[in-house]
Each structure stands twice: as structure tokens, then as C-alpha cells.
Amino acid sequence: MSIFSPEISASSSTDPFQLERLAQELAIRESTHSAQLDIQDDASHDLPIYIPLSHENPFLCGENFDVEAFLLSRSHISVQDLRAELRDYLATLKEELVKLINDDYEAFISLSTDLKGEGDRLAGIKLPLDALKSEITISKAELRAIQDEVIQKLEQRTIIREEKALLHLLLKISESVTRLESLLSIVNPNQDDAPVEYERFKVSSTSNSLESIEERSPANKAKHLNRAAAEYTQLLYHASKARSEHCAFVDEIQWKIDRIQSSLSSDLDALFALTLSAMAGEAKLSELDKNKILPDLTECIRTYDVLGLWRDAEEILRSVMMRPFIRKTVFAGALSAPHSPLLPHTPFRSSVGSGFPNSSSSMPPRTPFTPFTAFSAQQSAFPSALGKNKSPYSRVLDDSDDPLAKLYSQILRFVERDFSSIMDIAEKVSIKSRTSTDPLQVGVLEKERKRDGLGFDIMANVIWNELGRAIMDDLGGMVFASGRPDEFRKNYEITQAFIRSLEFMAPSAQAVRTMRAHPVYSMFEKRWQLPVYFQMRWKEIVGKVEEALALPVEPSGKSTAITGTLITPQATAVWVALTACWSAEIYIPELSHRFWRLTLQLLSRYRVWLNDVVQVQDGNYGALNSVNTINTGKVSEANTRAPTPGLSERHSMETSPADESLLFKYVSLIADIKTLQSSMVILWREEICMLLPEPDEQDEGDEEQKPRDVLENAVFAISALVIPMSSTIIAMLTERCIVPLSAVKKIRTDLRAKAIKQLPTEPHPWIPSILRPLKVFFGKDGVGAILKTEYLELWSNQVFESVCEKYITQVSTLKKAEESLRRLKRGTKNTTFSLFGNANSKDDESKDEERIRAQLILDVEAFGKDAETLGIIPGNNDAFVALSNLVNNNEPPETS
Structure with a gap:
């Protein structure tokens, strides 16, 4: 086995000494060594x-x-x-x-x-230090003794000074008590039996003070009491400081202070009541006194503000002015009794040029009333602006003949006549009593004052307290008639206009907020029982809708091309219910969220009903189609050729009434959906978006959908049902249009049966009848005339494409039948036959084929021209292009 690699083993036969390998290794070693040398040369070789x-x-x-x-x-x-x-x-x-x-x-x-010798010297220096230390200690003790004595003297002087200041304070208290008793003409009893005889002296002092006040001129009565009130506030301040020092003297004369307070309060109440009676016209005064009523009234209100007796002043206003008027005006039979006009002291100021609409202008349509908003910056001078102008909401009361509106108008005139000036004066006094000169700071202090229960609240504690209780107790059964929705809605609108007009007379925005926070106002709002009213309206609206949805789908009349008109009674009922939710006769702003939810529920209910109708009708149409298919199949089996035109027309006439009714229903439903969709857009833009409350700023970042998006989704869910209904309509029109195509199978028989063998020059007369159902459907008096503008092009193209596909099927069937017949005649001879080929044979069969091809071309061309009358462009339709290529033999024929 070789230890070298396969490459080396393969080359060993040609290079037995392996010289090439050795040369490569040497080259690699030299290149590596040179690279190392280069690196070493680059490095620095500095000597140590x-x-x-x-x-x-x-x-x-x-x-x-x-x-x-x-x-x-x-x-x-x-x-x-x-x-x-x-x-x-x-x-x-x-x-x-x-x-x-x-x-x-x-x-x-x-x-x-x-x-x-330095040691002896240091010892000599150390000797006098002990004597010096003892002398310093004696001097320090003497200085400390002197310091303690001085501190003791200063403390004694401080105590004496404080006692002297306290004595001066007690003298001031004594002098203030004496001065106040003199100002108020209070007779001092004996000191021993003073507490026992307090009530007797209180009564006598009150009567004496009243007599003394009566003796004075009317111009000095209020100023005299104001001076006494200022003195009394100083007395209270000094008494509180003395009481903090635990002075028994203050406790001893506390009964005198209480007597002064009682006398001052009684005199002030008597003068205030007398002034109010003069303003109300109950007292006979001279012209000079009448001209001085307002200054006296201002002094009285200022005195009440200084003393902090705001509730006492409001109680007098209730008892002297408001309560008698309420007893005479608001009672159990007030709405049935005739109302006498309340004449003002001076004629009403004209509202021309006031900046508000005059009484002749009409209120915004379909809007019950404009919700109250905070006062704008232009109304910073609140009393002067509101005292000269009439509330725009009062027109609702003035233009109405309802007894409740007349009663409210009488109350408003009374408040404007007798309380407007009083509220303005009280507001000015409260603002002037603030120490800050910054208007913004004054507003902050006024809010804090009102929040702490300080200051005058005449609108809330006097006017509305008496008025609200009287309406709830005496007129509650007639005003809060929740069992009678129409009357309830009318009373609610009139009452809200009255409250807005009453708030318009308030001296400031803070007075309005205080009035709305009053317990009587909360009780008054709860008495309306708005959920009960909405429940009754819900039953009324939903009941009519359910009754309409339970009826069969029968259009109220033949559909016309007039847009914006609902056809079916169901859609009409739903639209009436939707508009009723936001109509001025039913809608209440406080129930806006409930009416908004009801609107969405009505749209959802109509969608569910439409879905059920579409499913049922589609099922019935499917059954009809299956029956038609079975019948057609029987005819085909009985006779191999296409059914005669008479049989097709008779079959179409048998199914026409049911199909016509279904078409009419679907067209009416689609038209209603489109009309409802456009109408909901207008309803949202003109009414709903303005009546719905604006979302809070803290909820803007939430993932919840906006109301407009929710409404669009609800309407889109209804519009989605147009698709299945459109598909059914297109299928029915297609079925009608393909009926004449059954005559395509007869072309071969008709041409061969003719005695004159010549090429056809005209299309068949049944070609125009192919698209005639579509033309009749969109015709002037047709079922789909109302949808012609929107759906003519779309539906015509889809029907035309389906008919072209059916036409191709019929022509292909004709071609297969002709091929089968030719094979049968020629026997088993295997020849390639082209129905639309350019054959050169001169026999009769070739002439028949040429005539059939020419007739098909003429028919297809006429069919395309007829489609152009519907706005269809045949050249853009793939199915028609395929049909044209098929009859012109531009595609190879199908062979079985």
C-alpha cells in the first residue's frame, strides 16, 4: 500500500524520484522564510x-x-x-x-x-501663671453674675411689656365692646345678673337698635351697620388673641360679644329684609329712597361678606323674595291655571346688538339644544355682559305654547327682574374683598373660596334650592312623566332650556358649577329616569322594525331609477328607526351612547335579516335549477338533437314568474343597501358626528376603534351581502341568455335540408335574442333599471363571458357530431377531418361544411355587434376571442 496520496501515487510512475514534489516543498519553505525575515526587518532592533x-x-x-x-x-x-x-x-x-x-x-x-540654664528660666516664667489664672477665674464669675442679672431684668421687662400689651389689648376689647354697644344702642345690664337676664336684654336691645336705625336717615342705615361690622371683626380678632393668652376677661365678657353679634345680625337682617321688600315692590317708599336702594343693598351685602354670614343672607333672600314667589307660582295646579304676566319694573332691554341671535331666528334642525359649555374669555366681565342680554335658550320657552314653558318663562322673568342685580352685587363684593390685584389670582382665590363653602351662592342656595324642590314636590308627577315618552321628551327639552337660561343669568362660571354640584340639582337630574325613557323608545323603535322584518320580502312598488328612495318595507323601517334615534323628537344628549349602540344594533339586525333572506332564496333557486336540469336531461335523452324553440320557450315561461320575483327581490334589496349606505354617510356627517360626545384626551391612545370606523364596518358588513345576490342575478340572467344557444345544434340539419345550396349571407334571426334578457333587465321598464348606472357594465361583461363559454361548448358539440357523422360515412377509413379547414374537394360534403362555417362566422360577428350595444367591448373578452378563433378555424379542432 502506498503511503503517498493518490495524486502522488499516480505521478510516481512518471517521476520516480519525486523531484517535482521536492521542488514545491523547497519553494514553500523559502517563501515562508522570506516572509519571516521581512517581519523581523520591520521590527525595531534598538540597543539597550x-x-x-x-x-x-x-x-x-x-x-x-x-x-x-x-x-x-x-x-x-x-x-x-x-x-x-x-x-x-x-x-x-x-x-x-x-x-x-x-x-x-x-x-x-x-x-x-x-x-x-533654660530649665531655671522656664520655672521662673511659670510662677506668675497660677496667680493670673485665679484672677481670671474671679473676673469670669463676676461677669457671669452680672450677665445673669441683666438677663433677669430683661426677662422681667419682657413680661411687663407683654402684660402691658395684653392690658392694652383688653382695653381695646373693652373699648370696642363699649363702642359697639353704643353704635347698636344696647343697654348694659348689671354685671351680676347679666347672664341670667341675657335673653331679655337681647330682645330689648334688638328693639332699641331697630328704633334707632329707623330714626336715622335711610342713607346712613347700611353704612352705620357696615361700620359696626368692621368694628366687630376687629373685636373678634382682638378677642381671639386675648383668648390665646388664656385671659379670663374675655370669658367674662363673652356674653357681651354674643349679644353684640346677635344685635348686629338682627339689625342687619331687618335692614336687608326691608331693602329687599322695597326692591320687590312690597313697600311704599319715596323716590329718594328708591334711588338709594341699590347702595343700601350693596352695603348690606358687603356687611354680610365682612361678617361671614353668607348663609344668613341667603336665608333672608329665600324667605323674603324667593319662597313667596314660588308659593304663588309653583303649585300643584300651576300647569292648568292661567298665568298672569309678570311685569318688570322697567321695560325689557332690547337684545338688538347684543351679540346673540334674536327671537326670530330658528334653532338648529334636529338638535334638541346646545350642550352647556364653559364661559369663554370674552365673558370675563360676566355680570355686565349677562345682565344686558337675553339667553338664547329662552326662545325655546317664548315660542312654545306649553303651560310648562310659560311657567318657566314667568320664573325667568322674575329672576331677571329681582335677582340679577343682587347676584351681580354679591359677585362684585366677593371679588373686591380679595386682597390680590391680579385678575388670575382673584379667580383662583374665588374658586378656593367657593370650594371651602365661603362666599355667596345665591344661584344655588337661593334660586335653585327653592325652585328645584318646588318643581319636584308640586309638579313632579306632571313634569317627570316617564311613562309618556312624547310628553316626557317635550318636558325634558323645555326644562333643559329653562336650566340653560337660568345658568345664563349666573354671575360667573363658578356659580354655575356650584349650582350643578348642589344636592337638589343632583336629585332633580335623577328624577328624570332617562333609562326608563330610553327603554320605552327602544321598544317603540325596535318593535316597528321587527314587525317590518317579519313581513315577506315584497317591494312596495316597481323599482325606479330615482336614487335615494327605499323600495322594500324592511329597509324603509330600518331607515326610519335609524333617523328616529337622532331626531329632535326622540334624541336626548345624555343618552347619546345608548342611541349610538341602538344604531349599531339596528344595522346588525338588518344584516342578519338580509343574510337569512339570501340563504333561503339561494336554496330555492338551487332547487329550481336542479329541476330545470332534470327536465332538460329528459328531453335530451328522448331526442338526440337540441330541443325545439317552442319547448325551450315554454320551459322558460313556466319558470319565469318565480325567477322574475326573485330578480325583483334581489334588485330591490341591492338598491336599498346602496341607498342605505349613502344615506348613512350623510346621517353621520350631518347629525351623528355632531351629537356624539367627543372622546376624552386620556382615551385617545386606546386601541378601541373610533365611532366612524365602527359605523363604516357595520355598513360594510351589510354591503358585503351584495356579492352573493349579484352572483345569483348574474346566474339567472346567464341562464336566460343561453336558452337560444340550443339552436346551434340545428345549424347542420337546417343547412343540409335547404334545396338551394349557397353560402349564407345573414346571421340567424335568433342571435339578437341571446342578449335580449339582459337588455330587458336593464331597460327603461326593466327590473334592474334602478341598478343600470352602477352595475350595467359589470354584470353585462360577466353574463357575456358566460354566454361565450356556453357558445363555445355548443360549437364544440356541433363539431364533434359532424366528425362522428363523417367517420360513419367513410367507414373505417382513417382520415383527418377538419370541419373548418380549407378543403379543396368539390363534393357536397365539403360545400356543406363551408356553408356551416360561414353561417357560424356570421352568427358570431352579429353576436359581438349586439354585445356592443350594451357597452361591451368584445375584443377585450377572452371567451369571445376564443369563440371567434374557433369558428374562424384559427385553433386546431378538438378530436375525440
Whole structure:
């Protein structure tokens, strides 16, 4: 066995000494050696540098001397040279050490000489230090004693100063009490029985104060009480400071403070009630007093704000103004009783040029009311803007003849007449009482004030508190009539317009928010029972739809080409239900999400119904097709030639009524689907998108679909059912169009039966009848006339292609029959026969074949021209091109 590789073994016969192999190995070795030499030449061959030993050597200067590292660093020096070098370095060190000793020796000797006698000198210096230390200690003790005495004196003076300030504070409290008692004309009782006789003195002081106030001029009544209120607030401040110091004096005179508060509150309440009565027209005052009513009212409201008695002022407003009016206006029979007009003190201001629409303008169609939004920046001067303009929502009340609307209009006129100025004054007083001058800061403080329950809330606590309770208690059975949807919807719209108009009179946006957060407002909103209303509307809408879907699919009339008109009663009912969900007579904004879900449910229900109808009709049509096939098969078996035209027409007439009804149904359903699809786009753009609430910003990043996408998907699911119905219609039209093609099998018999043997010059008369069903279907009075614009081209091309394929089958069958007959005549002679070939024989059979071929060409050409009248381009249809090539013998004939 050879130890060399196969290549070497094969070449050994020609090269017994293997010289070539040796030459190759030598060349490889030399190339490798040269490469190594090149690498070595590139590397640097610097000679080692000799560095003598010195103090700067890193191995000698380190903290720890490493012998091995030192020896390795001197590895290029022999041991003898290293020993000599170390001895030289040692001699150098010794020489330097001796030099240092010689240099410092003189100073070292002089130091020892100079230190003689220094011990005695230090002992002499130490003796007076003890005496000095004792003197310093005595002085320090004396200074500390003086310091403690000074601190004690200062503390005593501080206590005396604080007691003096407290005494001054108590004097101020006493003087304030005396001054207030004088201002309020309070008679001081004996100190001993003061607490016992408190109630008696309280009553007497109140009556005396009222008499004293009455004696004063009307212009000074409110200012007098305002001055007393300012003095009283200072008294409370001083009393709180004294109480923090645990002064018994404050507890002793607390009954006087309470008496002053009671007297001031009683006088203020009496003056405020008197002023309100004058404003309401219940008191007879002179013209001078009437002109001073508003200043007095402003002073009273300012005094209430200073004292923090906002709820007391609101209670007086309720008892003096709001409650009597509510009792006279809102009662159990208020809606049936005639309403007397509430005349204002002055004529209503004109709304021309106010910036709001006048009463003659109409509200937006199909929109119940515009939801309330926050006040814009233009309404920063809220009282002045709203006090001069009329609410745009009040037109809903003014234009209605409903008793509830008239009642609400009367209430609005009352609020505008008697409460608008009061709310404006209260709002101005609250803003002015803020210490900040920045308008933005004032708004922040006002919100904090309202949130803490401070300040005036006249709209919420006075107007709406009384009004909301009265409506719920006295008119609840008639207003919240959830069992009567139409009346409920009307009352809800009128009430919401009333609330919006009432909010429009609010002095600020914060007042509106406070009103909406009031418990009575929450109770009022819950009384509407909107889910019950929606449930009744749901039954009403869905019930009508289900009744329509239960009816048979019978179009209401013959379909026309008028777009936008629904044909079937089912589609009409669904569309009526969809529009009813968003109509002004049914839709309520608070139920927008429920009506949106109902809209999607209606579309889904219509899709399910359409799907069931399509499945049932397809099943019936399949049964009809199977029967037709069986009947056709029997005829074919009874007679080998094609059925006569009379039999085909009679069979078509027998099945025509059922097919015509099915076509009419499917065309109506497709037209309704298209109309419903376009109508839903308009309904979304004009109504739904504007009535649906806008999504929250925090939900924008969610994966949930947008409402528009959801609606498009629902409509697309309905439109998808057009495809199976279109397929069925195309199949039925194709079946009708291929009936005349059965005459293709008779061409051979008819041409041979003629006595005159000549080439045909005209197509068969039944050629135009092939596409006649399609023309009739899309004709002016045809079933599919309404779909002509959208589906004529699409369906005609599909039917034409199917008919062409059937035509090819008939021609191929004719060719096979002719080949079989020729073979039968020629016997067993194996000849290649071409029905459409260019034969040169002059016999009768060749002439018959030529006549058949010419007749087929004429028929196909006429068929193509007839298809052009439907907008079909035959040259673009692959099936017609194949048919044309077949009759023109451009393709090899099929042989069995």
C-alpha cells in the first residue's frame, strides 16, 4: 500500500524520484522564510540603554525594595559588573553622608551649648501663671453674675411689656365692646345678673337698635351697620388673641360679644329684609329712597361678606323674595291655571346688538339644544355682559305654547327682574374683598373660596334650592312623566332650556358649577329616569322594525331609477328607526351612547335579516335549477338533437314568474343597501358626528376603534351581502341568455335540408335574442333599471363571458357530431377531418361544411355587434376571442 496520496501515487510512475514534489516543498519553505525575515526587518532592533544607579532609580526610591524586579531590570549586565556598580553606588552614598554630617556638625554642637540654664528660666516664667489664672477665674464669675442679672431684668421687662400689651389689648376689647354697644344702642345690664337676664336684654336691645336705625336717615342705615361690622371683626380678632393668652376677661365678657353679634345680625337682617321688600315692590317708599336702594343693598351685602354670614343672607333672600314667589307660582295646579304676566319694573332691554341671535331666528334642525359649555374669555366681565342680554335658550320657552314653558318663562322673568342685580352685587363684593390685584389670582382665590363653602351662592342656595324642590314636590308627577315618552321628551327639552337660561343669568362660571354640584340639582337630574325613557323608545323603535322584518320580502312598488328612495318595507323601517334615534323628537344628549349602540344594533339586525333572506332564496333557486336540469336531461335523452324553440320557450315561461320575483327581490334589496349606505354617510356627517360626545384626551391612545370606523364596518358588513345576490342575478340572467344557444345544434340539419345550396349571407334571426334578457333587465321598464348606472357594465361583461363559454361548448358539440357523422360515412377509413379547414374537394360534403362555417362566422360577428350595444367591448373578452378563433378555424379542432 502506498503511503503517498493518490495524486502522488499516480505521478510516481512518471517521476520516480519525486523531484517535482521536492521542488514545491523547497519553494514553500523559502517563501515562508522570506516572509519571516521581512517581519523581523520591520521590527525595531534598538540597543539597550545603560542607565547608571542613582537616587532617582524607581526601584531604589520605592517604599519596599523588590530584589527580583531590580535584578530583572539589570538583566543585561553581568553579575561582576552589577557588583562593581553597587559598590560604586555604596561609596557614593557614604561620601554624601559624611558631607551632610560635616555640614550640620557645628550647628549640632552649638545647640547643646545654648540649652544650658533654660530649665531655671522656664520655672521662673511659670510662677506668675497660677496667680493670673485665679484672677481670671474671679473676673469670669463676676461677669457671669452680672450677665445673669441683666438677663433677669430683661426677662422681667419682657413680661411687663407683654402684660402691658395684653392690658392694652383688653382695653381695646373693652373699648370696642363699649363702642359697639353704643353704635347698636344696647343697654348694659348689671354685671351680676347679666347672664341670667341675657335673653331679655337681647330682645330689648334688638328693639332699641331697630328704633334707632329707623330714626336715622335711610342713607346712613347700611353704612352705620357696615361700620359696626368692621368694628366687630376687629373685636373678634382682638378677642381671639386675648383668648390665646388664656385671659379670663374675655370669658367674662363673652356674653357681651354674643349679644353684640346677635344685635348686629338682627339689625342687619331687618335692614336687608326691608331693602329687599322695597326692591320687590312690597313697600311704599319715596323716590329718594328708591334711588338709594341699590347702595343700601350693596352695603348690606358687603356687611354680610365682612361678617361671614353668607348663609344668613341667603336665608333672608329665600324667605323674603324667593319662597313667596314660588308659593304663588309653583303649585300643584300651576300647569292648568292661567298665568298672569309678570311685569318688570322697567321695560325689557332690547337684545338688538347684543351679540346673540334674536327671537326670530330658528334653532338648529334636529338638535334638541346646545350642550352647556364653559364661559369663554370674552365673558370675563360676566355680570355686565349677562345682565344686558337675553339667553338664547329662552326662545325655546317664548315660542312654545306649553303651560310648562310659560311657567318657566314667568320664573325667568322674575329672576331677571329681582335677582340679577343682587347676584351681580354679591359677585362684585366677593371679588373686591380679595386682597390680590391680579385678575388670575382673584379667580383662583374665588374658586378656593367657593370650594371651602365661603362666599355667596345665591344661584344655588337661593334660586335653585327653592325652585328645584318646588318643581319636584308640586309638579313632579306632571313634569317627570316617564311613562309618556312624547310628553316626557317635550318636558325634558323645555326644562333643559329653562336650566340653560337660568345658568345664563349666573354671575360667573363658578356659580354655575356650584349650582350643578348642589344636592337638589343632583336629585332633580335623577328624577328624570332617562333609562326608563330610553327603554320605552327602544321598544317603540325596535318593535316597528321587527314587525317590518317579519313581513315577506315584497317591494312596495316597481323599482325606479330615482336614487335615494327605499323600495322594500324592511329597509324603509330600518331607515326610519335609524333617523328616529337622532331626531329632535326622540334624541336626548345624555343618552347619546345608548342611541349610538341602538344604531349599531339596528344595522346588525338588518344584516342578519338580509343574510337569512339570501340563504333561503339561494336554496330555492338551487332547487329550481336542479329541476330545470332534470327536465332538460329528459328531453335530451328522448331526442338526440337540441330541443325545439317552442319547448325551450315554454320551459322558460313556466319558470319565469318565480325567477322574475326573485330578480325583483334581489334588485330591490341591492338598491336599498346602496341607498342605505349613502344615506348613512350623510346621517353621520350631518347629525351623528355632531351629537356624539367627543372622546376624552386620556382615551385617545386606546386601541378601541373610533365611532366612524365602527359605523363604516357595520355598513360594510351589510354591503358585503351584495356579492352573493349579484352572483345569483348574474346566474339567472346567464341562464336566460343561453336558452337560444340550443339552436346551434340545428345549424347542420337546417343547412343540409335547404334545396338551394349557397353560402349564407345573414346571421340567424335568433342571435339578437341571446342578449335580449339582459337588455330587458336593464331597460327603461326593466327590473334592474334602478341598478343600470352602477352595475350595467359589470354584470353585462360577466353574463357575456358566460354566454361565450356556453357558445363555445355548443360549437364544440356541433363539431364533434359532424366528425362522428363523417367517420360513419367513410367507414373505417382513417382520415383527418377538419370541419373548418380549407378543403379543396368539390363534393357536397365539403360545400356543406363551408356553408356551416360561414353561417357560424356570421352568427358570431352579429353576436359581438349586439354585445356592443350594451357597452361591451368584445375584443377585450377572452371567451369571445376564443369563440371567434374557433369558428374562424384559427385553433386546431378538438378530436375525440
